[in-house]
Amino acid sequence: MRAITIRPGQAGSVQVGDIPEPVPGPGQALLQTLSVGVCGTDREILAGAHGAAPAGRDVLIPGHECLARVLRAPDGSGLAAGQLVVPTVRRPCGRPECYPCAHDHPDMCVTLGYTERGIQGADGYQCERFTEVPRYLVAVPAALGAAAVLLEPTSVVAKAVEEAARVQRARLAWEPRAALVTGAGPVGLLGAMLLRLRGLDVTVYDRMPADSFKARAAAAVGARYLCADQAKLGEGGPFDWILECTGAPPVVFGSIPALAPCGVLCLLGVSGTEGTLSVPAAAVNRQLVLTNGLLFGSVNASREAFTAGAQALAAAQAAWPGWLERLITRRVAPNAVGQAVDLGPEDVKAVVEWAAA
Ligand SMILES: [Zn+2]
Numbered sequence: 001m002r003a004i005t006i007r008p009g010q011a012g013s014v015q016v017g018d019i020p021e022p023v024p025g026p027g028q029a030l031l032q033t034l035s036v037g038v039c040g041t042d043r044e045i046l047a048g049a050h051g052a053a054p055a056g057r058d059v060l061i062p063g064h065e066c067l068a069r070v071l072r073a074p075d076g077s078g079l080a081a082g083q084l085v086v087p088t089v090r091r092p093c094g095r096p097e098c099y100p101c102a103h104d105h106p107d108m109c110v111t112l113g114y115t116e117r118g119i120q121g122a123d124g125y126q127c128e129r130f131t132e133v134p135r136y137l138v139a140v141p142a143a144l145g146a147a148a149v150l151l152e153p154t155s156v157v158a159k160a161v162e163e164a165a166r167v168q169r170a171r172l173a174w175e176p177r178a179a180l181v182t183g184a185g186p187v188g189l190l191g192a193m194l195l196r197l198r199g200l201d202v203t204v205y206d207r208m209p210a211d212s213f214k215a216r217a218a219a220a221v222g223a224r225y226l227c228a229d230q231a232k233l234g235e236g237g238p239f240d241w242i243l244e245c246t247g248a249p250p251v252v253f254g255s256i257p258a259l260a261p262c263g264v265l266c267l268l269g270v271s272g273t274e275g276t277l278s279v280p281a282a283a284v285n286r287q288l289v290l291t292n293g294l295l296f297g298s299v300n301a302s303r304e305a306f307t308a309g310a311q312a313l314a315a316a317q318a319a320w321p322g323w324l325e326r327l328i329t330r331r332v333a334p335n336a337v338g339q340a341v342d343l344g345p346e347d348v349k350a351v352v353e354w355a356a357a
Protein backbone atom coordinates (compact mmCIF):
# COMPACT_ATOMS: atom_id res chain seq x y z
CA MET A 1 0.00 0.00 0.00
CA ARG A 2 1.02 3.63 -0.43
CA ALA A 3 2.39 5.71 2.42
CA ILE A 4 4.12 9.03 2.95
CA THR A 5 7.40 8.67 4.83
CA ILE A 6 10.04 11.05 6.12
CA ARG A 7 13.41 10.74 7.82
CA PRO A 8 13.13 12.75 11.05
CA GLY A 9 15.78 15.44 11.22
CA GLN A 10 16.23 15.52 7.43
CA ALA A 11 14.54 18.36 5.58
CA GLY A 12 13.30 17.38 2.12
CA SER A 13 13.27 13.64 2.93
CA VAL A 14 9.54 13.21 2.26
CA GLN A 15 8.68 10.33 -0.05
CA VAL A 16 5.53 8.63 -1.29
CA GLY A 17 6.10 4.93 -1.80
CA ASP A 18 4.92 1.39 -1.16
CA ILE A 19 5.14 -0.24 2.24
CA PRO A 20 3.85 -3.64 3.46
CA GLU A 21 0.13 -4.00 4.23
CA PRO A 22 -0.62 -3.67 7.96
CA VAL A 23 -1.84 -6.88 9.62
CA PRO A 24 -4.17 -6.37 12.62
CA GLY A 25 -2.88 -8.05 15.78
CA PRO A 26 -5.17 -9.60 18.38
CA GLY A 27 -7.84 -7.11 19.47
CA GLN A 28 -6.90 -4.61 16.76
CA ALA A 29 -9.13 -3.02 14.14
CA LEU A 30 -8.13 -2.48 10.51
CA LEU A 31 -8.82 1.06 9.28
CA GLN A 32 -8.92 2.73 5.88
CA THR A 33 -7.58 6.28 5.89
CA LEU A 34 -9.95 8.78 4.28
CA SER A 35 -8.14 12.06 4.90
CA VAL A 36 -5.38 13.48 7.07
CA GLY A 37 -5.08 17.13 8.08
CA VAL A 38 -1.73 18.90 8.00
CA CYS A 39 -0.75 21.40 10.72
CA GLY A 40 2.22 23.36 12.01
CA THR A 41 3.60 20.26 13.73
CA ASP A 42 3.67 18.44 10.37
CA ARG A 43 5.35 21.43 8.76
CA GLU A 44 8.10 21.22 11.40
CA ILE A 45 8.41 17.44 10.92
CA LEU A 46 8.68 17.76 7.13
CA ALA A 47 11.25 20.52 7.60
CA GLY A 48 13.35 18.11 9.70
CA ALA A 49 12.94 20.21 12.84
CA HIS A 50 10.72 17.88 14.87
CA GLY A 51 9.60 14.26 15.19
CA ALA A 52 11.16 10.87 15.91
CA ALA A 53 10.94 7.54 14.10
CA PRO A 54 9.72 4.43 15.93
CA ALA A 55 12.45 2.72 17.97
CA GLY A 56 14.95 0.86 15.78
CA ARG A 57 13.94 2.63 12.56
CA ASP A 58 14.97 5.80 10.79
CA VAL A 59 11.76 6.40 8.86
CA LEU A 60 8.46 7.79 10.19
CA ILE A 61 5.00 7.87 8.63
CA PRO A 62 3.76 11.36 9.57
CA GLY A 63 0.15 12.51 10.02
CA HIS A 64 -1.87 12.74 13.23
CA GLU A 65 -5.13 14.46 12.20
CA CYS A 66 -6.90 11.49 10.66
CA LEU A 67 -10.39 10.54 9.58
CA ALA A 68 -10.76 6.82 8.85
CA ARG A 69 -13.34 4.17 8.07
CA VAL A 70 -13.46 0.86 9.93
CA LEU A 71 -12.72 -2.03 7.55
CA ARG A 72 -12.68 -4.77 10.17
CA ALA A 73 -13.29 -4.52 13.92
CA PRO A 74 -12.69 -7.09 16.65
CA ASP A 75 -15.81 -8.74 18.14
CA GLY A 76 -17.25 -6.91 21.13
CA SER A 77 -15.37 -3.68 20.32
CA GLY A 78 -18.55 -1.68 19.74
CA LEU A 79 -17.20 -0.72 16.31
CA ALA A 80 -18.71 -1.89 13.04
CA ALA A 81 -17.32 -2.08 9.51
CA GLY A 82 -18.13 1.08 7.57
CA GLN A 83 -18.22 3.33 10.64
CA LEU A 84 -16.30 6.63 10.61
CA VAL A 85 -13.69 6.99 13.35
CA VAL A 86 -10.93 9.38 14.37
CA PRO A 87 -7.89 7.89 16.12
CA THR A 88 -6.39 9.70 19.10
CA VAL A 89 -2.72 10.69 18.91
CA ARG A 90 -0.82 10.18 22.14
CA ARG A 91 -0.03 6.79 23.69
CA PRO A 92 0.86 6.24 27.37
CA CYS A 93 4.47 6.14 28.54
CA GLY A 94 3.78 2.92 30.46
CA ARG A 95 6.01 3.94 33.36
CA PRO A 96 4.64 2.93 36.77
CA GLU A 97 5.23 6.37 38.28
CA CYS A 98 2.99 8.07 35.68
CA TYR A 99 -0.42 8.35 37.29
CA PRO A 100 -2.08 10.25 34.39
CA CYS A 101 -0.97 7.69 31.76
CA ALA A 102 -2.20 4.85 33.96
CA HIS A 103 -5.59 6.59 34.13
CA ASP A 104 -6.30 7.16 30.42
CA HIS A 105 -4.71 10.60 30.33
CA PRO A 106 -1.52 10.30 28.28
CA ASP A 107 -2.28 13.90 27.27
CA MET A 108 -1.19 14.77 30.83
CA CYS A 109 1.87 12.46 30.90
CA VAL A 110 4.28 13.59 33.63
CA THR A 111 7.36 11.61 32.52
CA LEU A 112 7.18 13.01 28.94
CA GLY A 113 8.03 9.45 27.85
CA TYR A 114 4.86 9.16 25.77
CA THR A 115 4.75 8.35 22.06
CA GLU A 116 2.57 10.17 19.53
CA ARG A 117 1.35 8.63 16.30
CA GLY A 118 2.82 10.53 13.38
CA ILE A 119 5.02 12.71 15.58
CA GLN A 120 7.03 11.02 18.27
CA GLY A 121 8.21 7.40 18.10
CA ALA A 122 5.14 5.90 16.42
CA ASP A 123 3.89 5.81 12.83
CA GLY A 124 1.08 8.17 11.90
CA TYR A 125 -1.78 7.95 9.47
CA GLN A 126 -0.48 9.27 6.13
CA CYS A 127 -0.96 5.83 4.53
CA GLU A 128 -3.80 3.91 2.92
CA ARG A 129 -4.54 1.61 5.87
CA PHE A 130 -3.48 1.21 9.50
CA THR A 131 -4.30 -0.82 12.59
CA GLU A 132 -5.27 0.32 16.07
CA VAL A 133 -6.94 -0.98 19.23
CA PRO A 134 -10.56 0.25 19.65
CA ARG A 135 -9.69 2.13 22.86
CA TYR A 136 -7.87 4.73 20.74
CA LEU A 137 -10.60 5.08 18.12
CA VAL A 138 -13.40 7.61 18.60
CA ALA A 139 -16.60 7.05 16.60
CA VAL A 140 -17.89 10.16 14.84
CA PRO A 141 -21.42 10.83 13.56
CA ALA A 142 -21.74 9.77 9.89
CA ALA A 143 -23.50 13.09 9.21
CA LEU A 144 -20.25 14.97 9.87
CA GLY A 145 -18.71 13.30 6.81
CA ALA A 146 -15.44 14.80 5.56
CA ALA A 147 -15.60 17.63 8.15
CA ALA A 148 -14.77 15.08 10.86
CA VAL A 149 -11.10 15.36 9.81
CA LEU A 150 -11.19 18.54 11.94
CA LEU A 151 -11.78 16.51 15.11
CA GLU A 152 -8.14 16.20 16.20
CA PRO A 153 -7.47 19.97 16.25
CA THR A 154 -10.95 20.47 17.75
CA SER A 155 -10.12 18.00 20.54
CA VAL A 156 -7.07 20.04 21.50
CA VAL A 157 -9.18 23.18 21.99
CA ALA A 158 -12.06 21.23 23.56
CA LYS A 159 -9.66 19.94 26.20
CA ALA A 160 -8.45 23.45 27.10
CA VAL A 161 -11.98 24.87 27.12
CA GLU A 162 -13.40 22.06 29.29
CA GLU A 163 -10.44 22.29 31.63
CA ALA A 164 -10.69 26.07 32.00
CA ALA A 165 -14.40 25.81 32.74
CA ARG A 166 -13.88 23.04 35.32
CA VAL A 167 -11.04 24.81 37.12
CA GLN A 168 -12.82 28.16 37.12
CA ARG A 169 -16.05 26.66 38.48
CA ALA A 170 -14.04 24.86 41.16
CA ARG A 171 -12.57 28.12 42.42
CA LEU A 172 -15.39 30.63 42.03
CA ALA A 173 -18.98 31.17 40.93
CA TRP A 174 -18.07 31.80 37.28
CA GLU A 175 -20.32 33.12 34.56
CA PRO A 176 -18.02 34.20 31.71
CA ARG A 177 -19.44 36.61 29.11
CA ALA A 178 -16.65 38.03 26.99
CA ALA A 179 -13.90 35.98 25.36
CA LEU A 180 -10.87 36.83 23.26
CA VAL A 181 -9.27 34.42 20.80
CA THR A 182 -5.85 35.46 19.55
CA GLY A 183 -4.98 33.89 16.20
CA ALA A 184 -7.43 32.88 13.47
CA GLY A 185 -5.75 29.69 12.27
CA PRO A 186 -7.58 26.36 12.56
CA VAL A 187 -7.16 26.18 16.36
CA GLY A 188 -8.26 29.81 16.86
CA LEU A 189 -11.31 29.50 14.62
CA LEU A 190 -12.32 26.18 16.19
CA GLY A 191 -11.82 27.80 19.61
CA ALA A 192 -14.06 30.71 18.61
CA MET A 193 -16.63 28.15 17.47
CA LEU A 194 -16.52 26.30 20.82
CA LEU A 195 -16.89 29.51 22.81
CA ARG A 196 -19.75 30.73 20.59
CA LEU A 197 -21.49 27.36 21.16
CA ARG A 198 -21.23 28.18 24.89
CA GLY A 199 -22.97 31.49 24.24
CA LEU A 200 -20.01 33.83 24.87
CA ASP A 201 -19.38 37.15 23.14
CA VAL A 202 -16.24 36.31 21.20
CA THR A 203 -13.62 38.62 19.73
CA VAL A 204 -11.08 37.12 17.34
CA TYR A 205 -7.80 39.00 16.88
CA ASP A 206 -5.40 38.20 14.02
CA ARG A 207 -3.09 40.02 11.64
CA MET A 208 -5.09 39.11 8.51
CA PRO A 209 -7.17 41.99 7.05
CA ALA A 210 -10.81 42.50 8.01
CA ASP A 211 -11.97 41.32 4.55
CA SER A 212 -9.86 38.12 4.59
CA PHE A 213 -11.26 34.59 4.58
CA LYS A 214 -10.28 34.13 8.25
CA ALA A 215 -12.12 37.32 9.24
CA ARG A 216 -15.22 36.18 7.37
CA ALA A 217 -15.00 32.71 8.95
CA ALA A 218 -14.89 34.27 12.43
CA ALA A 219 -17.85 36.54 11.62
CA ALA A 220 -19.82 33.58 10.26
CA VAL A 221 -20.02 32.02 13.74
CA GLY A 222 -21.03 35.35 15.25
CA ALA A 223 -17.61 36.46 16.50
CA ARG A 224 -16.31 40.04 16.25
CA TYR A 225 -13.11 40.20 14.21
CA LEU A 226 -10.31 42.67 14.89
CA CYS A 227 -7.33 43.05 12.56
CA ALA A 228 -4.03 43.72 14.31
CA ASP A 229 -3.28 46.58 11.85
CA GLN A 230 -6.37 48.48 12.92
CA ALA A 231 -7.02 47.50 16.53
CA LYS A 232 -4.90 47.28 19.63
CA LEU A 233 -4.55 43.88 21.28
CA GLY A 234 -7.11 43.82 24.09
CA GLU A 235 -9.52 46.25 22.43
CA GLY A 236 -13.10 45.43 23.40
CA GLY A 237 -11.91 43.97 26.70
CA PRO A 238 -11.54 43.14 29.47
CA PHE A 239 -12.16 39.48 28.73
CA ASP A 240 -13.25 36.78 31.17
CA TRP A 241 -11.69 34.14 28.99
CA ILE A 242 -8.73 34.33 26.60
CA LEU A 243 -7.65 31.52 24.27
CA GLU A 244 -4.12 32.31 23.10
CA CYS A 245 -3.58 30.45 19.81
CA THR A 246 -0.65 32.29 18.20
CA GLY A 247 2.32 31.32 20.38
CA ALA A 248 3.81 34.70 19.38
CA PRO A 249 5.45 36.05 22.56
CA PRO A 250 4.29 39.69 22.09
CA VAL A 251 0.69 38.44 21.73
CA VAL A 252 1.00 35.95 24.61
CA PHE A 253 2.24 38.55 27.09
CA GLY A 254 0.37 41.43 25.46
CA SER A 255 -2.96 39.74 26.06
CA ILE A 256 -2.51 39.44 29.85
CA PRO A 257 -3.55 43.08 30.58
CA ALA A 258 -6.83 42.36 28.74
CA LEU A 259 -7.77 39.65 31.26
CA ALA A 260 -10.77 40.57 33.44
CA PRO A 261 -10.60 40.02 37.23
CA CYS A 262 -10.83 36.28 38.01
CA GLY A 263 -10.34 35.60 34.32
CA VAL A 264 -8.59 32.64 32.70
CA LEU A 265 -6.01 32.67 29.94
CA CYS A 266 -5.42 29.33 28.16
CA LEU A 267 -2.11 29.06 26.34
CA LEU A 268 -2.51 26.87 23.23
CA GLY A 269 -0.02 28.36 20.77
CA VAL A 270 3.38 26.66 20.54
CA SER A 271 6.20 29.20 20.26
CA GLY A 272 9.47 28.65 18.47
CA THR A 273 12.50 27.81 20.56
CA GLU A 274 14.23 31.19 20.12
CA GLY A 275 13.31 34.70 21.09
CA THR A 276 13.32 37.01 24.07
CA LEU A 277 10.97 39.78 24.97
CA SER A 278 11.01 42.64 27.42
CA VAL A 279 7.86 42.49 29.57
CA PRO A 280 6.65 44.70 32.46
CA ALA A 281 7.11 41.76 34.83
CA ALA A 282 6.17 43.57 38.02
CA ALA A 283 2.92 44.91 36.53
CA VAL A 284 2.03 41.49 35.08
CA ASN A 285 2.58 39.73 38.40
CA ARG A 286 0.78 42.48 40.31
CA GLN A 287 -2.23 42.21 38.00
CA LEU A 288 -2.42 38.41 38.19
CA VAL A 289 -2.13 38.38 42.00
CA LEU A 290 -4.50 41.27 42.70
CA THR A 291 -7.19 40.00 40.30
CA ASN A 292 -6.96 36.21 40.96
CA GLY A 293 -5.83 35.69 37.38
CA LEU A 294 -5.34 32.16 36.07
CA LEU A 295 -2.91 31.18 33.30
CA PHE A 296 -2.37 27.62 32.13
CA GLY A 297 -0.89 25.75 29.20
CA SER A 298 -2.63 22.91 27.39
CA VAL A 299 -1.55 20.38 24.77
CA ASN A 300 -2.91 17.26 23.12
CA ALA A 301 -6.23 15.70 24.17
CA SER A 302 -7.72 12.77 26.04
CA ARG A 303 -10.33 10.41 24.60
CA GLU A 304 -12.84 12.41 26.66
CA ALA A 305 -11.85 15.60 24.82
CA PHE A 306 -12.16 13.86 21.43
CA THR A 307 -15.68 12.79 22.40
CA ALA A 308 -16.54 16.34 23.53
CA GLY A 309 -15.01 17.66 20.31
CA ALA A 310 -17.14 15.31 18.17
CA GLN A 311 -20.29 16.56 19.92
CA ALA A 312 -19.20 20.17 19.40
CA LEU A 313 -18.56 19.57 15.68
CA ALA A 314 -22.05 18.08 15.32
CA ALA A 315 -23.53 21.10 17.15
CA ALA A 316 -21.54 23.49 14.95
CA GLN A 317 -22.69 21.74 11.80
CA ALA A 318 -26.30 22.18 12.92
CA ALA A 319 -25.81 25.82 13.93
CA TRP A 320 -23.73 26.95 10.94
CA PRO A 321 -24.22 24.46 8.06
CA GLY A 322 -21.23 24.25 5.71
CA TRP A 323 -18.92 26.31 7.96
CA LEU A 324 -16.68 23.40 9.00
CA GLU A 325 -16.26 22.19 5.40
CA ARG A 326 -15.24 25.70 4.32
CA LEU A 327 -12.36 25.69 6.84
CA ILE A 328 -10.79 22.96 4.69
CA THR A 329 -9.40 25.33 2.09
CA ARG A 330 -7.10 22.87 0.35
CA ARG A 331 -7.39 19.17 -0.52
CA VAL A 332 -4.41 17.47 -2.10
CA ALA A 333 -3.48 13.97 -3.28
CA PRO A 334 -0.82 12.08 -1.25
CA ASN A 335 1.92 12.68 -3.84
CA ALA A 336 1.24 16.44 -3.64
CA VAL A 337 1.70 16.63 0.15
CA GLY A 338 4.14 19.53 -0.35
CA GLN A 339 1.18 21.68 -1.43
CA ALA A 340 -0.52 20.95 1.89
CA VAL A 341 2.52 22.28 3.72
CA ASP A 342 3.06 25.56 1.83
CA LEU A 343 -0.16 27.39 2.59
CA GLY A 344 -1.27 30.79 1.32
CA PRO A 345 -2.58 33.62 3.53
CA GLU A 346 -6.18 32.71 2.71
CA ASP A 347 -5.77 29.07 3.69
CA VAL A 348 -6.99 27.64 6.98
CA LYS A 349 -6.68 23.85 6.87
CA ALA A 350 -5.13 21.61 4.21
CA VAL A 351 -5.86 17.89 4.09
CA VAL A 352 -4.34 14.98 2.21
CA GLU A 353 -7.11 12.90 0.68
CA TRP A 354 -6.60 9.12 0.59
CA ALA A 355 -10.14 7.95 -0.20
CA ALA A 356 -13.64 9.41 -0.53
CA ALA A 357 -15.55 9.90 2.77
ZN1 LIG B 1 -1.92 18.92 14.36
Ligand SMILES: [Zn+2]
Nearest residue numbers: 093098101109
Ligand atom coordinates in the same frame (compact mmCIF):
# COMPACT_ATOMS: atom_id res chain seq x y z
ZN1 LIG C 1 3.10 9.05 31.18
